Amino acid sequence: xxxxxxxxxxxxxxxxxxxxxxxxxxxxxxxxxxxxxxxxxxxxxxxxxxxxxxxxxxxxxxxxxxxxxxxxxxxxxxxxxxxxxxxxxxxxxxxxxxxxxxxxxxxxxxxxxxxxxxxxxxxxxxxxxxxxxxxxxxxxxxxxxxxxxxxxxxxxxxxxxxxxxxxxxxxxxxxxxxxxxxxxxxxxxxxxxxxxxxxxxxxxxxxxxxxxxxxxxxxxxxxxxxxxxxxxxxxxxxxxxxxxxxxxxxxxxxxxxxxxxxxxxxxxxxxxxxxxxxxxxxxxxxxxxxxxxxxxxxxxxxxxxxxxxxxxxxxxxxxxxxxxxxxxxxxxxxxxxxxxxxxxxxxxxxxxxxxxxxxxxxxxxxxxxxx
Amino acid sequence: xxxxxxxxxxxxxxxxxxxxxxxxxxxxxxxxxxxxxxxxxxxxxxxxxxxxxxxxxxxxxxxxxxxxxxxxxxxxxxxxxxxxxxxxxxxxxxxxxxxxxxxxxxxxxxxxxxxxxxxxxxxxxxxxxxxxxxxxxxxxxxxxxxxxxxxxxxxxxxxxxxxxxxxxxxxxxxxxxxxxxxxxxxxxxxxxxxxxxxxxxxxxxxxxxxxxxxxxxxxxxxxxxxxxxxxxxxxxxxxxxxxxxxxxxxxxxxxxxxxxxxxxxxxxxxxxxxxxxxxxxxxxxxxxxxxxxxxxxxxxxxxxxxxxxxxxxxxxxxxxxxxxxxxxxxxxxxxxxxxxxxxxxxxxxxxxxxxxxxxxxxxxxxxxxxx
Numbered sequence: 001x002x003x004x005x006x007x008x009x010x011x012x013x014x015x016x017x018x019x020x021x022x023x024x025x026x027x028x029x030x031x032x033x034x035x036x037x038x039x040x041x042x043x044x045x046x047x048x049x050x051x052x053x054x055x056x057x058x059x060x061x062x063x064x065x066x067x068x069x070x071x072x073x074x075x076x077x078x079x080x081x082x083x084x085x086x087x088x089x090x091x092x093x094x095x096x097x098x099x100x101x102x103x104x105x106x107x108x109x110x111x112x113x114x115x116x117x118x119x120x121x122x123x124x125x126x127x128x129x130x131x132x133x134x135x136x137x138x139x140x141x142x143x144x145x146x147x148x149x150x151x152x153x154x155x156x157x158x159x160x161x162x163x164x165x166x167x168x169x170x171x172x173x174x175x176x177x178x179x180x181x182x183x184x185x186x187x188x189x190x191x192x193x194x195x196x197x198x199x200x201x202x203x204x205x206x207x208x209x210x211x212x213x214x215x216x217x218x219x220x221x222x223x224x225x226x227x228x229x230x231x232x233x234x235x236x237x238x239x240x241x242x243x244x245x246x247x248x249x250x251x252x253x254x255x256x257x258x259x260x261x262x263x264x265x266x267x268x269x270x271x272x273x274x275x276x277x278x279x280x281x282x283x284x285x286x287x288x289x290x291x292x293x294x295x296x297x298x299x300x301x302x303x304x305x306x307x308x309x310x311x312x313x314x315x316x317x318x319x320x321x322x323x324x325x326x327x328x329x330x331x332x333x334x335x336x337x338x339x340x341x342x343x344x345x346x347x348x349x350x351x352x353x354x355x356x357x358x359x360x361x362x363x364x365x366x367x368x369x370x371x
Numbered sequence: 372x373x374x375x376x377x378x379x380x381x382x383x384x385x386x387x388x389x390x391x392x393x394x395x396x397x398x399x400x401x402x403x404x405x406x407x408x409x410x411x412x413x414x415x416x417x418x419x420x421x422x423x424x425x426x427x428x429x430x431x432x433x434x435x436x437x438x439x440x441x442x443x444x445x446x447x448x449x450x451x452x453x454x455x456x457x458x459x460x461x462x463x464x465x466x467x468x469x470x471x472x473x474x475x476x477x478x479x480x481x482x483x484x485x486x487x488x489x490x491x492x493x494x495x496x497x498x499x500x501x502x503x504x505x506x507x508x509x510x511x512x513x514x515x516x517x518x519x520x521x522x523x524x525x526x527x528x529x530x531x532x533x534x535x536x537x538x539x540x541x542x543x544x545x546x547x548x549x550x551x552x553x554x555x556x557x558x559x560x561x562x563x564x565x566x567x568x569x570x571x572x573x574x575x576x577x578x579x580x581x582x583x584x585x586x587x588x589x590x591x592x593x594x595x596x597x598x599x600x601x602x603x604x605x606x607x608x609x610x611x612x613x614x615x616x617x618x619x620x621x622x623x624x625x626x627x628x629x630x631x632x633x634x635x636x637x638x639x640x641x642x643x644x645x646x647x648x649x650x651x652x653x654x655x656x657x658x659x660x661x662x663x664x665x666x667x668x669x670x671x672x673x674x675x676x677x678x679x680x681x682x683x684x685x686x687x688x689x690x691x692x693x694x695x696x697x698x699x700x701x702x703x704x705x706x707x708x709x710x711x712x713x714x715x716x717x718x719x720x721x722x723x724x725x726x727x728x729x730x731x732x733x734x735x736x737x738x739x740x741x742x
Contacts (some may be wrong), residue, residue, distance in 0.1 A: 039692065043699035068692040072668050075688065084684045297443050313455045317446065321410060321439040328414035328702055 002140070002185035002212055004244045010358040014237070014263035017353040020056075020244055022088040022140040023183045024080065027056045029244060029265040030349055032256070032342045033090060035273060038063045039073075039083045042273050043332040044339065046085045052308060052336055053343035056088040056140075058268050061133050062097035066116050066123075070136040078138025090141035090268070093130045093189070096217070096249075099148045107147065107164065127168040128175045131186075139184060143215065144172040146189040151222040158193025161218075165191045166205040173209050187246065189217040194227055196234050203238040214239045215246040216264075225251075229258055236263040253282065253345055254369070257362055260349055267346075272338035277331045279323050282341040284368050288316075290334065295320045308340035309333075373511070373556035373583055375400075375615045381729045385607070385634035388724040391427075391615055393459040393511040394554045395451065398427045400615060400636040401720055403627070403713045404461060406644060409434045410444075410454045413644050414703040415710065417456045423679060423707055424714035427459040427511075429639050432504050433468035437487050437494075441507040449509025461512035461639070463619075464501045464543075464560070467588070470519045478518065478535065498539040499546045502557075510555060514586065515543040517560040522593040529564025532589075536562045537576040544580050558617065560588040565598055567605050574609040585610045586617040587635075596622075600629055607634040624653065624716055625740070628733055631720055638717075643709035648702045650694050653712040655739050659687075661705065666691045679711035680704075 001023045008017040020027040034041045034049060037060045041049055049057065059079050064070075076082035079089055095112075098105050102114035102123075111126030130145040145168045147161040169188045176186045188206035192198030206214060216235050219228045232247060239245050246266035247259050256267055272282060281288040283303040288295075290302075301311035302319065310319070310333040322330035352361035372394050379388040391398040405412045405420060408431045412420055420428065430450050447453040450460055466483075469476050473485035473494075482497030501516040516539045518532040540559045547557045559577035563569030577585060587606050590599045603618060610616050617637035618630050627638055643653065652659040654674040659666075661673075672682035673690065681690070681704040693701035723732035 038696045038698060039689070040698045040700045043703075045700065045703075067696060068667070068688065072688055072692065075668050075670050076686070082686075082689055084689075296439070297446050299446055315447070315453075317439065317443055318410070318453055318455075321443065325409045325438060327409060327411045328699060329411045329416065331699055332414075332416075332703070 001183060004213065004242070006242065008354045008356070010261075010353050011356055012359045013261045015260050015349075015353050015358045016263060016265065017350050018244065018265055020088075022056075022185070024086060024088040024140050025055065027088055028350060030260050030346050030353075031056060031266055032346045033058050033266065033268040034339050034342075035060075035268055035270045036083070036085075037270075038067070039079060041335075041339070042277065043328075043335045046083070048309065048332075048336055049085070049339065050087070052340040053347065054087075054339060056090060057085060059089050059091045059137060059139065060097060061091050061094035061130060061137070062101065062125075064091075064137060065094065065133045066118055070133055074136050078136070080138060088140040089137070091134045091137050091139040091143065092248075093143040093145040094125055094133070095130075095146045095189075096148045098125055099150075111145070111168075112147075127171040131172055131175045131179070135179060135184075141213065142176070142184055142186045144169045144186065144188050144211075146191055146217050148191070148218055148221075149193060151194070153193045155193070155195055155198070158191075158195055158198050161193070162191045162198050162202045165189065165202065166209075169206055169209050169211075173211070185212040187211055187213040187215050189215045189248070190235055190239070191218045192235075193218060194223060194231060196231075199231060199235045200238055203235060207240065211243070213244040213246065215248050215266075217248050219247060220250040220269075225255060228255070229262070232259055232264065233262050253342070253365075256342075256345070257349065257365060260353075261358070261362065272342045273335050276334035276338040279334065281334060282338050284365075285371055286369055290316065290319050290323050292320075302337050303341075306337070306340070307344075308337050310337040310340075372554060375584065375613070377613065379725045379727070381632075381724050382727055383730045384632045386631050386720075386724050386729045387634060387636065388721050389615065389636055391459075393427075393556070395457060395459040395511050396426065398459055399721060401631045401717050401724075402427060402637055403717045404429050404637065404639040405710050405713075406431075406639055406641045407454070407456075408641075409438070410450060412706075412710070413648065414699075414706045417454070419680065419703075419707055420456070420710065421458075423711040424718065425458075425710060427461060428456060430460050430462045430508060430510065431468060432462050432465035432501060432508070433472065433496075435462075435508060436465065436504045437489055441504055445507050449507070451509060459511040460508070462505045462508050462510040462514065464514040464516040465496055465504070466501075466517045466560075467519045467620075469496055470521075482516070482539075483518075498542040502543055502546045502550070506550060506555075512584065513547070513555055513557045515540045515557065515559050515582075517562055517588050519562075519589055519592075520564060522565070524564045526564070526566055526569070529562075529566055529569050532564070533562045533569050533573045533576075536560065536573065537580075540577055540580050540582075544582070556583040558582055558584040558586050560586045560619070561606055561610070562589045563606075564589060565594060565602060567602075570602060570606045571609050574606060578611065582614070584615040584617060586619050586637075588619050590618060591621045591640075596626060599626070600633070603630055603635065604633050624713070624736075627713075627716070628720060628736060631724075632729070632733065643713045644706050647705035647709040650705065652705060653709050655736075656742055657740055661687065661690050661694050663691075673708050674712075677708065677711070678715075679708050681708040681711075
């Protein structure tokens with residue numbers, strides 16, 4: 001079971017609010033999805049994710065396939081019970097990691113061969129295999145294997161990757177239809193590099209195959225933010241109004257709010273979690289580096305008024321102390337705040353859209369940030 | 372405010388149950404106190420400590436004095452608010468760390484000079500200074516600075532350390548009387564190495580000074596378990612019946628239960644927390660090394676029937692996966708279980724003492740362990 005309902009549309013731009021229904025629960029959009037690469041959103045528990053407002057999380061097919069492997073996760077009938085997360089899970093297809101993390105990735109007719117970054121073992125990932133792994137994970141939203149190229153890429157390379165991505169999407173859909181019970185949903189991923197016409201072509205080819213949702217991949221791969229936004233600006237309107245649109249692996253709050261304005265519904269990024277572990281904390285007034293000496297005796301919370309667990313109970317001085325001492329609790333408390341920030345930022349955006357006040361919200365957001 | 376009430380005494384041995392009242396709450400004895408060296412019991416939150424049954428925790432004077440320093444903690448009127456722990460806190464005097472962790476520790480008439488293990492800076496720790504730091508931390512139970520010698524130590528060295536410890540205890544008591552408001556309690560620490568008559572002498576000298584509680588220090592410093600137990604067996608009965616008796620830095624469950632049988636009331640040890648981070652898990656059937664391949668597909672909890680958060684929600688397979696992947700959550704989930712194990716082990720012991728069934732409990736404990 002999977003559905004998407006559009007419930008509000010900003011009149012001054014393309015921002016929209018919706019509801020996704022999955023067999024593991026409801027997700028209100030626009031939504032930010034924390035990344036739980038290896039079956040754990042680093043340092044936080046499922047209860048803490050819920051308390052921070054998270055309703056859907058990501059898992060990574062590549063990582064979970066290599067370790068602990070499907071044999072293990074199958075014993076738990078999927079990732080949910082394995083990791084004690086009852087809410088919806090979206091898994092990527094493994095494509096991005098194969099091309100960025102694994103060694104010697106090589107595309108053949110069948111799929112892509114690669115060597116594990118863990119032990120150098122050889123593997124073949126095909127569109128069919130990716131579906132099979134994600135089915136074993138019991139993901140609520142399954143992504144098609146795509147060919148992720150690096151930035152910058154020539155027009156020729158971008159075209160080739162697009163064509164492979166389309167072919168793999170067809171094969172993914174076919175496998176999907178043959179094996180699924182209709183519990184979960186399969187999304188296509190638009191590629192096409194930084195070329196408008198290729199993006200359009202990719203979107204059209206995927207729409208012909210027909211998916212219940214579409215992602216825009218291959219962004220935030222090193223290009224300037226303007227180029228990323230330009231590509232999103234051009235690609236998003238080519239996708240069907242009635243389906244959720246997911247921009248993968250982006251990014252800072254300023255980019256998220258712009259992408260919402262362009263009509264995107266779903267986001268994921270390691271930024272709030274990874275930066276938390278490096279001591280960079282997000283607030284409505286910009287980022288804070290908690291290791292800064294100015295916080296040594298600061299009895300205030302990270303962001304006064306913030307309702308996250310960390311801000312309700314701990315001071316900047318304590319967080320700085322934990323961080324400087326490399327205490328494990330530091331990573332958790334920082335992560336809780338950053339996830340809460342991203343999620344509640346999306347909630348505020350959603351409420352603004354529902355009230356048809358998104359444009360004034362956006363202006364107020366920038367005013368605060370520049371303060 | 373501080374009091375100790377003896378409420379039950381085993382008729383077949385010296386095991387006893389009591390209640391300690393402090394200005395931050397009540398502690399039932401025998402009690403195990405998790406160690407929060409640097410203002411955090413590594414990887415777990417105060418709420419998790421409470422849920423695992425912890426009612427009193429340790430803080431380390433040496434570590435907190437060096438970082439973040441009293442200037443910081445004073446702004447929070449003590450360690451409780453700084454670290455968001457409302458329950459009782461016991462702090463060691465810093466003596467043990469100065470002699471084991473700092474560099475170039477050298478005893479003078481005044482106290483002990485040492486170099487910080489963090490930055491090599493020079494410091495002088497005196498009995499008065501230790502009281503001052505612990506007062507700034509607002510510890511509920513403050514320990515006298517003692518002279519901790521290494522194992523093995525000659526009779527001459529042990530005697531000298533004992534004499535210094537007694538002199539420092541007198542100075543600690545004096546400072547204490549001049550500066551305290553009666554909110555907290557000061558404990559003396561028995562030294563004397565592995566020499567019975569020196570242990571007796573140390574205990575007598577401390578009792579002459581008169582403290583509301585007594586610790587036995589200088590044990591678990593490398594001596595065989597039999598020697599440790601022999602020293603405790605000899606020392607504990609020399610201490611007043613009506614005061615709590617605290618064996619410092621010991622140890623494995625088998626030692627704890629023996630020390631309870633000898634009349635000890637309070638314990639602390641880094642074992643459950645440190646070993647958790649190394650994947651060694653305590654159960655009533657012995658220890659488990661979670662990295663062991665036999666747990667790869669094991670859907671059972673660490674210890675079936677265990678009511679800790681970890682065992683209620685996660686399998687051995689998941690814990691093994693997290694541990695092998697070095698996921699931060701691994702350390703937390705493991706720590707929660709081990710702390711819960713130690714605390715509930717003490718609770719079971721206490722209930723057995725209250726029912727005057729401690730001896731049969733002890734036998735059953737060993738039977739299970741050897742199973």
